[in-house]
Amino acid sequence: METVTLQDYKTSEKSWWCPGCGDFGVLAALQKTLVKLGIPPHRVAIVAGIGCSGKMGNYINSYNIHVVHGRTLPSALGVKLANRDLLVIAAGGDGDGFAIGMNHFVHAVRRNIGVKYIVMDNHIYGLTKGQNSPTSDHGQKVKAAPFGNVESPVRPLSLALTAGATYVAQGFSSNQAQLARLIEGAIAHPGFAFVNVLSPCVTYNKVNTYDFYKQMLHDLDEDPDYQPDSRGGAIAAVLEREELVTGLIYHDPGSVAYEDALPGFAEQPLAGRDITLGQEDFLELLASYR
Amino acid sequence: MPKSLAWMIGGDQGEGIDATGDVFGRVLSRLGYCIYGYRHFSSRIKGGHTNFTVRIAADRVLAPQANVEVLVALTQETIDRNGHLLLSGAPLLADSQLKPVLPDGCEARLVEIPLTQIAREVGAAVVRNMVAVGGSAALFGLPLDAFEAYAREKFERKGETVALQNVEALRRGHAFIEELGLRGRFSLPAPRPRERYLMTGNDSLALGTLAAGCRIMAAYPITPATDIMENLAGLFPRFGGAVCQMEDELAAITLVIGANYAGARAMTATSGPGFSLMQEGIGLASMAEIPAVVVDTQRVGPSTGMPTKNEQSDLLAAVFGGHGEGQRIVIAPGTAVQAFEDGFEAFNLADRYQCPVIVLSDLALAQWLQSVENLPLGGHAIDRGAIVAQEELDRLTGEFERYRLTEDGISPRALPGMPKGQFLATGVEHASSGKVSEAPQNRISQMEKRSRKLDALRARAxxxxxxxxxxxxxxxxxxxxxxxxxxxxxxxxxxxxxxxxxxxxxxxxxxxxxxxxxxxxxxxxxxxxxxxxxxxxxxxxxxxxxxxxxxxxxxxxxxxxxxxxxxxxxxxxxxxxxxx
CATH class of the missing domain: 3.40.50.920 (Rossmann fold)
Known part of the structure; x- marks a missing residue:
């Protein structure tokens, strides 16, 4: 194992996040986990979306690609397929993942792509200054919905579970130790690993605050009666508590990643492979058009 | 005008019209003729008129012919719609079962042939079209053994019985026309046999991309581009690659960008509606200077337009589509040979200029069959463009400067996995380091850098x-x-x-x-x-x-x-x- 330090993962960039933003906790937990696992920065690719959370890549000295709004997961799949030796982490917010990018979320789940997906879920649009997000509570009043949110929130954990996710966890940005553990589990998991992080927006969300979560969250990791090995049990548990839980919610030990299921797909990274087509192969292919 | 003859078969969609045209064209191609095979169809699976025309010449032809010499009709609608394409006295082979009638003013010679009845006698109604092929071979005085050999080869895997039924159908059709004294009614010019293939532009383009080293293809099915995905899905597993059928074109283009960013050669193929959806992604590739190859197989637009008809109306969208002012290279093949060349060259251009390359194909090129000669692999070499050497990264004392300002605007890129090459690729305006910058002077210098990359292309050979x-x-x-x-x-x-x-x-x-x-x-x-x-x-x-x-x-x-x-x-x- 190479010696990797926290310094290796820092950049010279000054943070744009508001003081107290939950995303600081997510960044720190991620950096600590990468250091703990001894993964050198050049072996990590982070694919970030648009929004406050999308700035993640600006502050972490790995390979970073900051894509168009909502498309982190297909881009991340592209990175993974090109170089399957990389640790590919997709990071974004609840708007990026569950509104404009919802389509891709469900499909990434059912494909079981070898990408780790960290969502910083603050239940609000922060960067556009406080509109409801798809996870905002029913009734939440904001400038764009002055009479209250008439929509029901997306339930990311239930959604992932019913779509067939093989690793589902939820962390809280204040609980660094648990979050780091959940990210570590995600990295070890073959296939798609979803870590939803409740990451309060201190500027625009006056409902889902640190205090709110400290009161409401139930830690399944500490619950002796909970076993994260049953999809049905996991669905029941998150429904019962309206998703106000933390910990490892579900884990399928038999998970096979998309890139391992693809027929004939190269076991070594495509990037760097000899891609020349041999004359014999070419003529053989041409012959089928006679 | 090249001396050519045209043979058309028409019927309802789902009756194997395309497959029959393919057989007729392919055997003629093997006999040494140049072929152009074109079809008329609609966006439905069963029912509705469809026809397939095989134009036959000694030299290459790449356009439809105004009239046809022979029409094979499996439905009365075929006669009503296409009878006028026959010159006076030209044979119209119609299934007797139709009790066919020539429309007013049609001076063709109606030849009733019991296609369905013969097929039943042979033992399988599905070989009806092969009876017609056998009869057509007789009309043109073509050697039946070439057709028989092809049928044996094609139907071998379906078992001996099926192959024999097809051969028998050919023979019976041939004999029927011969008995009518119509054998050799048309004489074809002497063929000029040489190594030749019968391909669509989608076929050759797919082959060109494979030859260029493309190993990832992401797409959403759409007419008339889907064959590219299907071709590559069959080919890639053998070469370690993957075709990903995505949930939409937004996913397809962004997957391609991710894969190219990480050092693979990746592409997508679509048509107008999907191309519109890709515009935002294409802008990202321009801005973050990531190679990306996008094939737009044009059809009639806007919106759903006429999905199975010809148009070249995405050109301005290819050049200027999307918001902001991003750099793209747009190339357009016109023949199957050029589709191969452009399928290959698109990747070299994308890597060399680090920007999206749009290959504008169109329906006729994409889906119609044409004879191909001289498709050499040798004339093309893979050029991955400017990639920073690891030794150079190892010598760095500071950060890798991904978007360094250079004279020609091209800055070497690092690929993920290379130690000390980490950088941020972003659709946000950035400084030469890759870090976000909104400074006015930086904006100007980065815009100018991206723009001057393409200057040399104005005079490209x-x-x-x-x-x-x-x-x-x-x-x-x-x-x-x-x-x-x-x-x-x-x-x-x-x-x-x-x-x-x-x-x-x-x-x-x-x-x-x-x-x-x-x-x-x-x-x-x-x-x-x-x-x-x-x-x-x-x-x-x-x-x-x-x-x-x-x-x-x-x-x-x-x-x-x-x-x-x-x-x-x-x-x-x-x-x-x-x-x-």
Missing amino acids: GAIETSRMDHAEVAIVCFGSIVGAVDEAVELLRQEGVRAGRVQVRQLWPMPDIPLATALGGAAKVLVAEQNATGEMRQLMRIAGLEDDRYRSLVHFDGTLLTPGRVVAAVQELSVKEGV
């Missing part, structure tokens, strides 16, 4: 191709699949004493204004022919300064492929009105 332009008084400028029709028109015009020539624009953006100005310099008239309503290529030429009082437009946008006759008429009209 191969950006245009000319034919018969020596001392030409009328230059016909075109792009895409209509090059075949234009070339044929040029020959027809020359036979009439009009000194016409053709200029095909293969690189539409950056517009190759320098070679074009030279090529068009001596012409008294310049006719810009294109399959859209607003003269999109002419608009681009105008932007590039290629416009004066010699320029005229021929626009064609009824969904059919432009014919040589229409081009000839347009030039003749110019001569009459303006005295060329």
Whole structure:
């Protein structure tokens, strides 16, 4: 194992996040986990979306690609397929993942792509200054919905579970130790690993605050009666508590990643492979058009 | 005019019309003829009229023929719709079961042939079309054994019985026509056998991308681009690659960007509606300077338009689509050989210029069969463009400067996995380090850097191709699949004493204004022919300064492929009105 330090993962960039933003906790937990696992920065690719959370890549000295709004997961799949030796982490917010990018979320789940997906879920649009997000509570009043949110929130954990996710966890940005553990589990998991992080927006969300979560969250990791090995049990548990839980919610030990299921797909990274087509192969292919 | 004959088979969709046309064309190709196989169809699976025409010649033809010599009709609708294409006395082979009737004014010779009955006697109703193929072989005086050999080869895997039924169907059809005394009713010119393949542009383009080292293809099914995905899905597993059928085109383009960023060669293929969805992603590739190859197989738009009909109306969207001002390279093949070349070259351009490359194909090129000669792998070499050397990264004391300002605007990139090469690739405006910057001076220098990358392409060799332009008084400028029709028109015009020539624009953006100005310099008239309503290529030429009082437009946008006759008429009209 190479010696990797926290310094290796820092950049010279000054943070744009508001003081107290939950995303600081997510960044720190991620950096600590990468250091703990001894993964050198050049072996990590982070694919970030648009929004406050999308700035993640600006502050972490790995390979970073900051894509168009909502498309982190297909881009991340592209990175993974090109170089399957990389640790590919997709990071974004609840708007990026569950509104404009919802389509891709469900499909990434059912494909079981070898990408780790960290969502910083603050239940609000922060960067556009406080509109409801798809996870905002029913009734939440904001400038764009002055009479209250008439929509029901997306339930990311239930959604992932019913779509067939093989690793589902939820962390809280204040609980660094648990979050780091959940990210570590995600990295070890073959296939798609979803870590939803409740990451309060201190500027625009006056409902889902640190205090709110400290009161409401139930830690399944500490619950002796909970076993994260049953999809049905996991669905029941998150429904019962309206998703106000933390910990490892579900884990399928038999998970096979998309890139391992693809027929004939190269076991070594495509990037760097000899891609020349041999004359014999070419003529053989041409012959089928006679 | 190349001496050619055309054979058409028509019926309802789902009756194996395409497959039958494919058999007839392929056997003729093996016999040494050049083939152009084109079809008429609609966006449905079963029912509705469809037809497939095989144009047969000794030399290469790449355009539909105005009339047909033989029509095989499996439905009365086929006769009603297409009977007029037959010249007086030409045979119309119709299944007796139809109790076929010729429409008023149709002077074809109706030949009733009991296709269905013979097929039943042979033991399988599905071989009906092969009875018609056998009969057609007799009409053209073609050796039946070539058809039999092909049928055996094609149906071998379905078992001995099926193969024998097909062979018997061919023989019975052949014998029937022979007994009527119609054998050799048409004599084909002597064939010129040589190594030749029968391919669509989608086939050859897919092969070109494979040869270029493309190993990832992401797409969402759409007519007429889907064959590219299907071809590669069959090929890639053998070469370690993968085809990903995505949930939409937004996913397809962004997957391609991710894969190229990480050092693989990846592509997507779509048509108009999907291309519209990809525009935001294409902008990201321009901004973050990530190679990306996008094939847009054009069809009639806007919106769903006419999905199975011809048009070249995505050109301005290819060049200017999307918000902001991003750099793209747009190339357009016109033949299957060019589709192979462009499928290959697109990846070299994308890697060399670190930007999106759009290959503008179109329906006729994409889906219609044509004879292909000279498809050498040898003439093409893979060029991955500027990638920073690991030794250089190892020597760095500070951060890797991904978007360093260089004289030609091209900055070497690092690929994920290379130690000390980490950088941020972002669609946000950035400084040379990759870090986000909104500083006015930086904005100007990065915009100018990205823009000057493409300057050299204005004079790129191969950006245009000319034919018969020596001392030409009328230059016909075109792009895409209509090059075949234009070339044929040029020959027809020359036979009439009009000194016409053709200029095909293969690189539409950056517009190759320098070679074009030279090529068009001596012409008294310049006719810009294109399959859209607003003269999109002419608009681009105008932007590039290629416009004066010699320029005229021929626009064609009824969904059919432009014919040589229409081009000839347009030039003749110019001569009459303006005295060329």
